[in-house]
Amino acid sequence: MSTLLINHIHTLATMDDSRREIHDGALLIRDQVIEAVGTTAELAAVTADTVIDGSRYIIMPGLVNTHHHMYQTLTRCLAQDSELFGWLKTLYPIWSRLTGEAIYVSAKLAMAELMLSGCTTSSDHLYIFPNDARLDDEIRAAGEMGIRFHAARGSMSVGESQGGLPPDRVVETEEAILQDTRRVIEQYHDAGRYAMLRIAVAPCSPFSVSRDLMREAASLARSYGVSLHTHLAENDNDVSYSLETFGYRPGDYAEDVGWVGDDVWHAHCVKLDDREIGLFGRTGTGVCHCPGSNMRLASGIAPIRMMLDARVKVGLGVDGSASNDGGHLLNEARQAMLLARVDGGPAAMTARESLWMATRGGAAVLGRDDIGALAPGMAADFIGYRVDTIPFAGAMSDQLAALVFCASPTVDLSFINGRQVIREGHLLTVDAPMLVEQHNALSQRLINGD
Numbered sequence: 443m444s445t446l447l448i449n450h451i452h453t454l455a456t457m458d459d460s461r462r463e464i465h466d467g468a469l470l471i472r473d474q475v476i477e478a479v480g481t482t483a484e485l486a487a488v489t490a491d492t493v494i495d496g497s498r499y500i501i502m503p504g505l506v507n508t509h510h511h512m513y514q515t516l517t518r519c520l521a522q523d524s525e526l527f528g529w530l531k532t533l534y535p536i537w538s539r540l541t542g543e544a545i546y547v548s549a550k551l552a553m554a555e556l557m558l559s560g561c562t563t564s565s566d567h568l569y570i571f572p573n574d575a576r577l578d579d580e581i582r583a584a585g586e587m588g589i590r591f592h593a594a595r596g597s598m599s600v601g602e603s604q605g606g607l608p609p610d611r612v613v614e615t616e617e618a619i620l621q622d623t624r625r626v627i628e629q630y631h632d633a634g635r636y637a638m639l640r641i642a643v644a645p646c647s648p649f650s651v652s653r654d655l656m657r658e659a660a661s662l663a664r665s666y667g668v669s670l671h672t673h674l675a676e677n678d679n680d681v682s683y684s685l686e687t688f689g690y691r692p693g694d695y696a697e698d699v700g701w702v703g704d705d706v707w708h709a710h711c712v713k714l715d716d717r718e719i720g721l722f723g724r725t726g727t728g729v730c731h732c733p734g735s736n737m738r739l740a741s742g743i744a745p746i747r748m749m750l751d752a753r754v755k756v757g758l759g760v761d762g763s764a765s766n767d768g769g770h771l772l773n774e775a776r777q778a779m780l781l782a783r784v785d786g787g788p789a790a791m792t793a794r795e796s797l798w799m800a801t802r803g804g805a806a807v808l809g810r811d812d813i814g815a816l817a818p819g820m821a822a823d824f825i826g827y828r829v830d831t832i833p834f835a836g837a838m839s840d841q842l843a844a845l846v847f848c849a850s851p852t853v854d855l856s857f858i859n860g861r862q863v864i865r866e867g868h869l870l871t872v873d874a875p876m877l878v879e880q881h882n883a884l885s886q887r888l889i890n891g892d
Contacts, residue, residue: 451496474860499826504562506804509759512552549580555769569596594644674708693718723752728807735761757804793846826855
């Protein structure tokens with residue numbers, strides 16, 4: 443067994459139930475688990491195998507990303523002036539050329555970007571499987587990068603010929619979808635505490651899968667005790683499709699097909715009304731807020747203040763890197779705060795509320811009670827930002843809030859599952875320049891159709 447002590451921490455933001463912020467703090471790790479949290483004086487008698495001086499750092503729980511499409515790092519900055527449906531129609535033909543290698547490399551690139559922004563846990567919603575692409579490709583990438591990972595086995599089954607949005611050549615049969623979903627759950631899902639890999643069942647959206655598949659997917663997920671994830675109520679066209687095709691608003695449709703409950707989280711939810719928000723609050727249904735993507739595609743402003751007041755579980759997501767077009771999760775916390783204020787005034791969201799969504803909120807959305815806070819018995823996932831750097835200059839009155847109000851910095855230190863993955867702002871689990879070169883070559887071939 444090995445121990446790590448970080449002491450003299452400038453600011454230790456625990457995100458625990460009391461929301462303690464400890465100055466001159468200390469954090470003791472034994473193997474992969476937090477053993478003690480307190481002031482340096484309180485842990486003065488502790489001896490450890492490794493000791494780190496935290497006097498230059500804000501230390502806080504690792505950020506939790508609850509929605510992404512990692513393969514989209516290959517196709518950034520395309521369809522720049524389109525809303526959701528037009529954007530998708532432009533990109534579907536390009537994505538139809540994806541390969542297993544492209545999925546693997548793009549996932550590593552996306553994970554590197556997330557980790558450098560402070561993310562330690564991420565989900566990913568992979569819903570397109572052309573050629574030899576499999577969910578296994580990004581699972582392999584997560585293992586190599588060292589990130590805690592929730593792989594959502596997505597799917598599309600309703601193509602254009604059946605009234606759906608995607609071209610027929612990128613959809614799968616529902617039998618094949620359910621069969622492969624069972625396979626990845628049985629092969630990979632870890633239900634244990636501190637699990638590094640979990641699987642979610644994730645039909646893509648109401649406009650790309652059938653009502654039957656939604657119901658079958660919910661039944662399958664619950665038979666294995668895994669979570670459910672999809673897109674919902676992303677923009678006005680999404681709502682119109684739901685009304686015209688199913689006769690329901692999106693939230694009501696979700697309830698009709700069994701997609702509400704504490705094992706479900708939906709991405710976006712920009713267009714939920716008061717009644718639907720109340721439904722989600724009562725049933726424990728989670729929401730992933732993707733402010734950057736919602737603005738890029740002009741989808742609207744999600745009513746996050748109303749959701750929080752209704753006790754809806756809300757986490758943050760960077761969404762796909764072809765609709766954001768980046769993967770800086772701390773910046774999403776900043777965007778969430780600023781966008782809430784545009785919608786509801788300067789008191790609509792505080793910096794600390796946005797950081798809470800990025801940590802505890804995300805953990806709750808993913809159904810985790812072992813991440814998102816720094817407290818005894820929690821996973822040793824934590825990050826550090828140096829306060830003696832340009833982004834914090836002039837913000838000495840409240841340097842924790844400066845993480846959100848000021849220019850979003852790159853993380854300087856990161857541990858995941860007790861293992862250091864970033865030191866002095868540099869990734870330790872991948873050769874970043876080589877990864878970028880490999881990724882760009884694949885991106886060029888994909889876009890050119892080579």
